[in-house]
Structures are given as C-alpha cells and as structure tokens.
Amino acid sequence: MDGDVRKVSLQAALAIGLCGFMATAQTATAQTAGVQAAGLVSYQAVYDIELRASSAAADVKTITGQTHFMFEDVCDGWSSVEDYAISFGFGDEGTSNFISHYETWEAKDGTSFSFSVLENSNIEGEQVFEGFANASSGIAESFHSIDGGVMSELPADTVFPSQHMVILLNKARAGESLHQSKIFLGGDLDSSLYFVNAVMGKQRTAPAPKALGSIGQEQHWPIPIAYFKPDSVTAEPEYEILFNVQDNGVIQSYVVDYGSFSMRAKVSAAQEITAPTC
Numbered sequence: 659m660d661g662d663v664r665k666v667s668l669q670a671a672l673a674i675g676l677c678g679f680m681a682t683a684q685t686a687t688a689q690t691a692g693v694q695a696a697g698l699v700s701y702q703a704v705y706d707i708e709l710r711a712s713s714a715a716a717d718v719k720t721i722t723g724q725t726h727f728m729f730e731d732v733c734d735g736w737s738s739v740e741d742y743a744i745s746f747g748f749g750d751e752g753t754s755n756f757i758s759h760y761e762t763w764e765a766k767d768g769t770s771f772s773f774s775v776l777e778n779s780n781i782e783g784e785q786v787f788e789g790f791a792n793a794s795s796g797i798a799e800s801f802h803s804i805d806g807g808v809m810s811e812l813p814a815d816t817v818f819p820s821q822h823m824v825i826l827l828n829k830a831r832a833g834e835s836l837h838q839s840k841i842f843l844g845g846d847l848d849s850s851l852y853f854v855n856a857v858m859g860k861q862r863t864a865p866a867p868k869a870l871g872s873i874g875q876e877q878h879w880p881i882p883i884a885y886f887k888p889d890s891v892t893a894e895p896e897y898e899i900l901f902n903v904q905d906n907g908v909i910q911s912y913v914v915d916y917g918s919f920s921m922r923a924k925v926s927a928a929q930e931i932t933a934p935t936c
Contacts, residue, residue, distance in 0.1 A: 698907035702728040703928035716918035720747030733936035735765045736820040764820045769794040771818040773844025802847045813840045830858040830879045852885045870928045875904040
C-alpha cells in the first residue's frame with residue numbers, strides 16, 4: 659500500500675509547523691500567554707473525506723470516510739477528541755476499512771501531553787496506544803504503555819500539537835512564511851515524533867463554508883506542512899497536509915498527500931463549544 663494510511667488525523671494536521679519549545683521559566687510563561695491570547699475557539703466539527711487524486715500506479719483507487727473532531731479549552735489545557743472512519747478501495751483487490759478514536763490533553767504551558775488511541779482495521783485488527791510526554795527544564799521525554807512501558811528521550815525543543823498550532827498562527831499573523839519544528843503527536847511508538855516543515859501562505863479572503871455557521875471566518879491561511887521521520891535522509895516526506903486555517907484556529911478543509919494519492923476533507927457540520935468558567 660502506498661504511504662502510511664493508518665494515521666490520517668486532523669490532530670496530526672494541527673500539530674505540524676510551529677516553533678521549537680524553549681524550556682525556561684520565562685519562556686514557558688510567554689508561551690502560556692501566547693496560547694491563552696491566541697483566540698483559539700472551542701468547537702466540534704464533522705469533515706467528509708474523499709479521494710482527491712490517484713496516480714495510475716497507486717494501489718488506492720477510492721476513498722470515502724468521515725471524521726468527527728472536537729477541540730476544547732479545559733482551563734488548564736486543551737482537550738481534543740477525534741473519531742474517524744475511512745474506507746480505502748483497491749479496485750479488484752477489495753477494500754480496507756479503518757476506524758480510530760484519538761484523544762489527547764495538552765497543558766497550555768506546553769510542558770505536558772497525554773494521548774489515548776484506539777485503532778481498528780480489517781488488515782491489522784485492533785491496536786491500542788496510550789502514553790504521555792513531558793518537556794521542561796531543557797529535557798523532553800515520552801512514555802508509551804506498550805510492552806510494559808517504554809520511556810524515550812525526545813529532542814529538547816519538541817513541541818506538542820496545540821502549542822504548534824498557536825506558533826504557526828502567530829507566525830502567519832506576523833507575515834512570516836517558513837517554519838521548522840519537531841512535533842510529538844502520540845500514538846504508535848514509531849510514528850509519534852516528526853520533523854516538520856511548514857509554509858504559511860498569504861492570508862486569503864473568501865466566503866467561509868456555510869457549515870461552519872457562527873465560527874466561520876472569511877479570512878484564512880493555506881498552510882502546507884511536510885512530515886518527516888526523525889531519521890529520514892531523503893527530501894521526500896512521509897506525507898504532506900495542506901490546511902486551510904482560520905484566525906480562530908478552525909480548520910475549513912485539509913488535503914493529505916501521500917505522493918501517489920491524496921485525499922480531501924471538507925467540513926460538513928460544526929458548532930462552537932461554550933468556554934468553561936475557569
């Protein structure tokens with residue numbers, strides 16, 4: 659099968675492209691203020707997924723699916739939950755059905771992150787990934803619950819998904835166009851850490867998708883992000899995701915490109931979640 663089609667996650671998309679984590683008390687305070695002042699809205703949305711393009715050599719011929727995503731301010735951090743179901747068609751070779759539940763919590767000061775992932779497919783069966791990661795005082799490490807527990811050292815400047823989103827948005831607002839970072843997404847031990855390159859396109863103005871309702875904004879940025887494994891020695895990423903992101907952090911649509919095929923996700927329903935009294 660072309661590429662890694664097991665983990666096409668909106669949260670993965672949110673995670674790519676922000677600046678490195680600076681682990682000092684002063685910087686942590688600044689990061690916290692940046693996250694809190696970023697204007698990210700709590701919301702839930704449904705995205706419909708379809709095949710965008712497929713080369714003649716690609717195994718994947720059709721894609722249909724849907725993802726239900728929730729991103730919420732929970733006072734001391736950000737909580738996200740994503741449930742998605744995707745069917746990949748391989749022509750005469752049948753189909754592969756994949757479902758996943760991906761849940762995370764991330765501290766607003768960027769120092770801690772936890773994840774719980776349940777995946778199921780008719781090829782690999784059921785898989786469960788749980789763990790956490792910490793990044794403070796110049797030290798970053800992760801824990802995966804597999805095989806009795808595996809501790810791994812992370813690059814000291816590793817960032818987590820929501821923090822990464824805030825950094826990208828701040829850079830886009832400032833007119834900056836390029837950013838590289840190391841991001842920890844959780845999940846499978848071999849697919850938790852990525853080196854990413856993000857390009858912040860110029861802000862565009864167009865009618866927001868009607869499905870977004872009151873949280874829709876006409877202004878958005880196209881932000882393509884390329885994901886590389888830490889030990890990669892080639893210029894070819896594992897995959898690329900192009901996000902169309904509003905100033906309030908809401909994703910209007912995104913495209914995941916695996917090289918020989920790509921798929922598109924468009925919002926079909928959404929609503930704001932009432933912010934808690936903290």
